[in-house]
Amino acid sequence: MSRNAALFALMCLVWGLTWLPIKVGAQHVPPVFLAAARFTIAGVLMLAWAGRDLRKVPADAWPRLVATALLLNTGNYSLLFWGAAQAPSGLAAIVNFATIPIFTIIASRTIEGQAIGARKLAAIGLGTLGLCFLFATRALGGLDAASGNPLEIWGLAAIALGTLLYCFGAVLARPIASRMPTLALAGCQTLIGGIGLSLVSASFETVTAAHFQALVAWPTLPSLAFLVLGGSLIGFTVYMRLVRDWGAFRAGLYAFISPAVAVAAGVLVLSEPFGWSEALGSLLMFGAAAIALKR
DSSP states (O other): OOHHHHHHHHHHHHHHHTHHHHHHHTTTSOHHHHHHHHHHHHHHHHHHHHGGGGGGSOGGGHHHHHHHHIIIIIIHHHHHHHHHHHSOHHHHHHHHHHHHHHHHHHHHHHHHOOOOOHHHHHHHHHHHHHHHHHHHHHHTTOSSOOOOOTTHHHHHHHHHHHHHHHHHHHHHHHHHHTTSOHHHHHHHHHHHHHHHHHHHHHHHSOOOHHHHHHHTSTTHHHHHHIIIIIIIIIHHHHHHHHHHHHOHHHHTTHHHHHHHHHHHHHHHHSOOOOOHHHHHHHHHHHHHHHHHHOO
């Protein structure tokens, strides 16, 4: 196995497993508060790593950088962490990863005017059908694997909406991405997003001193450490290397592997159910993602 292939396997494993610490950590502290801690810490570490590259951020790029940070990290992860606290981690990962290629097509069309051909329309339609199937089973009380949490369907909807915000933010960031070092851009967006998440948490969650204590205690501390080191630092670094060496298409194939890791971790560690209705909806969404990612 080549080094890049091994790094790809590591990235898929790490990003698939990040849903587990989100679920575990959100049982002990408010979910957006957990997200704020993750992105604030990760942003500081990224900027320290970027060092002098931070000076290379053009002054006229800051308005767009701040706006995209609020979409990519604040808006997206507020919804994603809250949604992941309500829904099974495996389904949360599937909704997130499988809709990224589809929502990117929609964002590119809306912002950049890129044409949507028959293949892309098929991807959007199939992905929408898969999402509707997953949501319908929840709305009807669940077939096979519904957990009984009345907020589960809203959690999955929040994750889908957060992913849409992420894709719009990613497309809006394209004009400035080539004008500055990647790590400086990511560090700024991550830290700004963390500050925004802190404001969201302070506005909508009740955070007490006990939550700060829980943040540095078992099992929240190791969950937070994995999210920062694995999900943000290692995952991001490996992904950027693979984009450089393999291209965005091949590196983006993690969207088909990481959800499987998340489902397996949820079933084995958290005893989350996963039945035929979830499998069918997931297959529809993965089929849509495959069509969207086709060269």
